[in-house]
Amino acid sequence: MGFVLFLEEILRILIDPILLLSLVGATLLGIVIGALPGLTASIGIGLAAGLTVGMPLTQALLILLGIYIGAIYGGAQSAILINIPGTPSAAATAVDGFPLAKKGQAGPTIGIATISSSIGTIIGLICLVFLTPIIAAFALEFTSPDFFLLAVCGIVICGNLTSKDPIKGWLTGFLGMMIGTIGMDGITGYPRFTFGFLELMGGITLIPALIGLFGVSEILFSMKDGDSGKAIKQIGKVFPNLKTVVKHLRTSVISGLIGTGIGVIPGVGEDIAAWVSYDVAKRRSKNPEEFGKGNIEGVIAAETGNNACIGGAIIPVLTLGIPGSAPAAVLMGALMLHGIRVGPMLIFDNPNFLYQISAILFLSAIMLVIIGLPIAKVLVPVLSIPKSILMPLILVLCVIGTYTLHMRIFDVYLMLALGLIGYFLRMYGFPAAPLCLGIVLTHLADDNLRRTLIVSEGSLAPFFTRPISLVLLGIIILMILSQNRTLMDRLLFFRKKNSTNQVKQQ
Amino acid sequence: MDKWIGVFFVLLSIVLIVLSQQMPEPAHMSPFASPGMLPTIIASILLVLGLVLTVKNLPKSSKDYKSVKPDWPKLKEIFSNGRTNTNESMRIVTAFIIIALYVFLLGRINYYLLTTIFLTMFMLAFKATSWYKVILISVVFSVVVGQAFTRLFLIPLP
Numbered sequence: 163m164g165f166v167l168f169l170e171e172i173l174r175i176l177i178d179p180i181l182l183l184s185l186v187g188a189t190l191l192g193i194v195i196g197a198l199p200g201l202t203a204s205i206g207i208g209l210a211a212g213l214t215v216g217m218p219l220t221q222a223l224l225i226l227l228g229i230y231i232g233a234i235y236g237g238a239q240s241a242i243l244i245n246i247p248g249t250p251s252a253a254a255t256a257v258d259g260f261p262l263a264k265k266g267q268a269g270p271t272i273g274i275a276t277i278s279s280s281i282g283t284i285i286g287l288i289c290l291v292f293l294t295p296i297i298a299a300f301a302l303e304f305t306s307p308d309f310f311l312l313a314v315c316g317i318v319i320c321g322n323l324t325s326k327d328p329i330k331g332w333l334t335g336f337l338g339m340m341i342g343t344i345g346m347d348g349i350t351g352y353p354r355f356t357f358g359f360l361e362l363m364g365g366i367t368l369i370p371a372l373i374g375l376f377g378v379s380e381i382l383f384s385m386k387d388g389d390s391g392k393a394i395k396q397i398g399k400v401f402p403n404l405k406t407v408v409k410h411l412r413t414s415v416i417s418g419l420i421g422t423g424i425g426v427i428p429g430v431g432e433d434i435a436a437w438v439s440y441d442v443a444k445r446r447s448k449n450p451e452e453f454g455k456g457n458i459e460g461v462i463a464a465e466t467g468n469n470a471c472i473g474g475a476i477i478p479v480l481t482l483g484i485p486g487s488a489p490a491a492v493l494m495g496a497l498m499l500h501g502i503r504v505g506p507m508l509i510f511d512n513p514n515f516l517y518q519i520s521a522i523l524f525l526s527a528i529m530l531v532i533i534g535l536p537i538a539k540v541l542v543p544v545l546s547i548p549k550s551i552l553m554p555l556i557l558v559l560c561v562i563g564t565y566t567l568h569m570r571i572f573d574v575y576l577m578l579a580l581g582l583i584g585y586f587l588r589m590y591g592f593p594a595a596p597l598c599l600g601i602v603l604t605h606l607a608d609d610n611l612r613r614t615l616i617v618s619e620g621s622l623a624p625f626f627t628r629p630i631s632l633v634l635l636g637i638i639i640l641m642i643l644s645q646n647r648t649l650m651d652r653l654l655f656f657r658k659k660n661s662t663n664q665v666k667q668q
Numbered sequence: 669m670d671k672w673i674g675v676f677f678v679l680l681s682i683v684l685i686v687l688s689q690q691m692p693e694p695a696h697m698s699p700f701a702s703p704g705m706l707p708t709i710i711a712s713i714l715l716v717l718g719l720v721l722t723v724k725n726l727p728k729s730s731k732d733y734k735s736v737k738p739d740w741p742k743l744k745e746i747f748s749n750g751r752t753n754t755n756e757s758m759r760i761v762t763a764f765i766i767i768a769l770y771v772f773l774l775g776r777i778n779y780y781l782l783t784t785i786f787l788t789m790f791m792l793a794f795k796a797t798s799w800y801k802v803i804l805i806s807v808v809f810s811v812v813v814g815q816a817f818t819r820l821f822l823i824p825l826p
């Protein structure tokens with residue numbers, strides 16, 4: 163039944179010229195956005211969000227998801243051709259992609275990266291189709307204390323995984339939550355931290371905040387040094403060697419599953435998915451010493467991993483209303499603009515929605531190959547544009563894109579302020595992803611915390627007596643304790659001691 | 669620097685706790701519906717994390733104290749040779765000032781004129797290319813984006 167609905171959606175898109183054109187245009191735009199250093203998937207989706215408000219839902223989804231998938235893949239093109247990842251998720255691709263390009267294999271490497279991205283998207287899509295109903299059914303068991311702890315757990319995990327120093331990750335995550343509390347309180351109507359600004363009554367609007375955090379900060383950061391890298395001009399034949407694809411299919415599947423798994427974790431995102439997939443491929447390889455010097459397996463792992471993360475990152479959006487990555491957070495904001503209530507009830511209220519998204523992901527994955535391969539040669543001159551020309555043009559798009567969301571200049575001021583905050587955070591090694599997740603999760607945490615306490619009349623027992631809450635609490639405590647080296651060493655020592663004793667007893 | 673960022677977070681969280689505590693309890697509702705509840709909890713977490721960041725980055729021994737003392741001769745040498753990140757900082761400050769001016773004047777000056785001036789100023793400040801190319805790019809981009817938004821997407825510009 164599900165497969166029929168999936169095929170129906172594919173056919174519906176293919177026979178409608180406007181939808182098909184939107185898909186082609188969005189994927190192409192996404193690839194260009196991803197390839198241009200300074201423009202990321204989050205900015206691309208954010209800019210498109212305002213423009214798609216008046217469109218029918220299917221067309222809007224086609225554009226938003228097409229840009230998302232195109233941009234995550236597009237980063238690989240600049241990573242391979244100029245050694246500058248167009249998006250952070252392509253950083254791992256550059257490690258082996260650029261050395262391969264320098265050896266005169268830019269074309270085939272881009273070809274392999276394209277096929278890998280497509281395979282990754284499809285693996286993510288398969289997991290999305292099978293896992294979403296299971297997780298959504300499980301999410302229906304969640305009650306208020308579980309949702310509150312889930313929000314805190316999201317911040318703690320995201321902070322832990324996105325920063326070298328988890329304290330910094332947690333600080334930005336909870337700072338994001340603090341920013342999220344700005345505005346009129348939904349329960350009592352009290353204006354929190356608005357300081358008399360009427361514009362703040364509605365709260366911090368998600369998309370301008372994200373465009374500022376990821377777009378403006380990136381523009382400022384890019385202006386630190388002047389020159390762009392020189393693009394490799396001779397790229398040769400782009401069509402990939404299918405034997406290489408088949409030879410490394412196992413790596414692709416493993417990376418795809420890792421990428422999807424990381425995508426499901428709140429706020430972690432495509433860049434971590436690519437690095438973890440790359441690292442696992444390196445550990446599994448018979449020739450790990452070749453990684454970093456131009457091993458195609460590294461490109462395959464990174465590109466499959468980051469694109470597979472997309473499907474994974476959408477799963478918690480559809481089931482829990484929590485984004486799996488920064489672009490997924492913007493996508494969630496855009497879905498809300500279209501009046502879609504994300505969360506456990508979504509696929510029960512609108513069962514077609516999952517198949518609609520799956521069909522779009524599938525078609526976008528195919529479109530990546532159709533557009534991605536021939537565009538590589540066209541992109542070479544575009545990638546050579548100096549940053550001092552590109553960045554102000556991107557800024558104009560960010561400003562206009564932010565303004566178009568609610569036609570408010572105040573949103574543009576907000577974007578600039580958060581851009582400056584994002585710049586300083588990045589400068590001192592504080593990750594932006596937990597901040598973004600914090601802003602998104604505030605309402606979930608706030609409403610559910612107070613609801614729990616109102617019902618329990620102030621008792622904290624519900625947080626410690628429900629099985630789901632206990633598991634979440636356990637994860638939070640474990641994540642925090644894992645930072646205490648001495649304690650962990652002691653625990654490990656105990657474990658070692660115990661196992662030694664057991665061996666001795668045997 | 670992390671030590672001072674930690675101190676900043678400690679001070680910020682104290683201010684936030686005070687502000688959250690000043691939020692009134694709802695009159696005809698449960699006291700647990702108070703709007704200041706979550707902000708107080710988050711600010712308290714920020715306070716603890718700020719303290720941990722500060723303490724973690726404090727010098728641990730007298731030897732470390734010596735190592736954090738500024739090496740004045742070296743600093744003098746760096747400044748006199750211009751090997752600091754002054755150039756980088758100047759680029760950032762310049763970029764931010766031009767961007768802030770653009771954002772501030774948005775809606776007060778005609779979009780096409782303002783965007784053309786902004787793009788021209790930005791590119792000239794960073795010596796992107798020759799002045800006539802800069803003006804050409806600025807004018808064409810402003811017009812194309814403006815027309816695309818107003819005619820194609822039917823969205824009024826600021």
